[in-house]
Amino acid sequence: MPERELDPEYLAGAAAGKLRLQRCAKCARCRFPASPLCPSCLSWDFNWIDASGRGELLSWIRMHKQYFSQLDREVPYNVAMVRLEEGPMMISAIDGDDTQLACGTPLSVVFRPVNGVPLPWFRVASTAGSATDGQ
Amino acid sequence: MTVRDAVAIVGVGTTEFGRLYRDRTTYRSAYSLGAQAFTAALEDAGLERDDIDGLICARLPNYTRVADMIGLRRPSYCLSIDGAGRMSAVAVQLAIGAIQSGMARAVALVYGNNGRSAGASYGGEGGGGPTAHYDTAYGMTSPGAYVAMMYQRYRELYSVPDLALAPLAINNRTHAMRNENAVMRAPLTVEDYANSRFIAEPLRLFDYCLINDGGVAMILTSTDIAAKLDRPMVTVRSTASSGDLTNFYTSDDFFQESCESVASRVFSAAGMTTKDVDCLQIYDNFTPTILFSLEGFGYCAPGTAWEWVRDGRIGLGGEIPVNTSGGHTSESYMQGWALHVEAVRQLRGEAGARQVPDCEVVQYICAAPITASHLLVRA
Secondary structure, rough: OOOHHHHHHHHHHHOOOOOOOEOOOEEEEEOOOOOOOOOOOOOOOEEEOHHHHHHHEEEEEEOOOOOOOOHHHHHHHHEEEEEOOOEEEEEEOOOOOOOOOOOEEEEEEEEEEEOEEEEEEEEEEOOOOOOOOOO | OOOOOOOEEEEEEEEHHHHHHHOOOOOOOOOHHHHHHHHHHHHHOOOHHHHHOOOEEEEOOHHHHHHHHHHHOOOEEEEOOOOOHHHHHHHHHHHHHHOOOOOOEEEEEEEEEEEEOOOOOOOOOOOOOOOOHHHOOOOOOOHHHHHHHHHHHHHHHOOOOOOOOOHHHHHHHHHHOOOOOOOOOOOHHHHHHHHHOOEEEEEHHHHOOOOOOEEEEEEEEHHHHHHHHOOOEEEEEEEEEEEEEOOOOOOOOOOOHHEEEEEHHHHHHEHHOHOOEEEEEOOEOOHHHHHHHHOOOOOOOOOOHHHHOOOOOOOOOOOOEEOEEEHHHHHHHOOOOHHHHHHHHHHHHOOOHHHOOOEEEEEEEEEEOOEEEEEEEOO
């Protein structure tokens, strides 16, 4: 099952409501998925940080084919490609209304389970002070 | 040292894709399919088995089995590579290297695919690389879905209308209808395309490569040896490749940069431009890949290929025919191999009802995490 293979620090973070990312101790580049060395400077020293949770929607699809018999998401379900504010890209899913998505939409992370495992999902970020306030 | 006409493709072999597909009851082994294609390629080349001293197997992990089946006990050059579409061009490049370095005189490239027999779905449990589980945790899988991600972004960035991919699927099908060995030969209309189900939306059934059984083989040798075979000669004028290697199949620039890198080298090494190409064989695991290839290699500007392909420009009789045997969506899903063979047949004048008149230069393009291209010429 996937949860045994995902990095334990990443999974523990998600269970605690945090998006945990590795940051290189030498050049500060953030990376995802988990990896022992920095692809930028090749340093083996890193720290785990709590990412801001902010990101941008690069693209998304709707999966109509049932590739997984044991997945607790029903087709059609959305899958998103997100560029995190810290730099890395990741695959995730959109929580909430996914009928008005547009590339470049600002997102913010939430945590929802898939097959009982808490994972980072993303919601369309609301804009503070937007013109629709109070309407 | 460039390859410039030092290596020739002298033998090509393909199994009867359509006939195999229509017989749904027979289970076939990939090794048997590859061996069938090998014997066909050998006969096509006019060579004997003992003339072959190099073996590259693709999607046939056990090269020992292949060698034992065809009686090639002691090749001077031997390896097996995975079957991914990007590797067919790489296999040709490896054979070129072996021949030009003198490690082998005549190299057989053998590919076998029993995807239908084996019930392949190209996605789901157990697939993907070491980080696939990060994606499969959400239900994300299969190359088609990763290409769908690219197309969704592309169509938004460039305001591409719905059904813009239909001409690509229809072009492939139209060509397959002239190919007696193609799997899918019934006419395909825009309505058929629009009514077909989504697989990974925005991509539909007819945007996807087939799943079928087949084998393909090619034999490459030096032009010195080829010249003695008394057959029309097809040579490799140039070849190049570039990675776009990240954690994802999805490329955030639709492979534009890797295509430009390859295009620059493959054209300059040949002393050619897009204007010299008579026919294109473009790797089409999914229809959007054709758009990315055309733009990446400079046939049209980024964001415009969807318009460029829609009015008959890429059909037989048009300005630059693309995938003249039906491509991966209508001829056969042989992961680039059958497109290589079609390039050779076009250059030899053996394409029958699909023949591009005066075909002297064919370009093969694969836009993928390993992007590659060859310019093949009639010698």
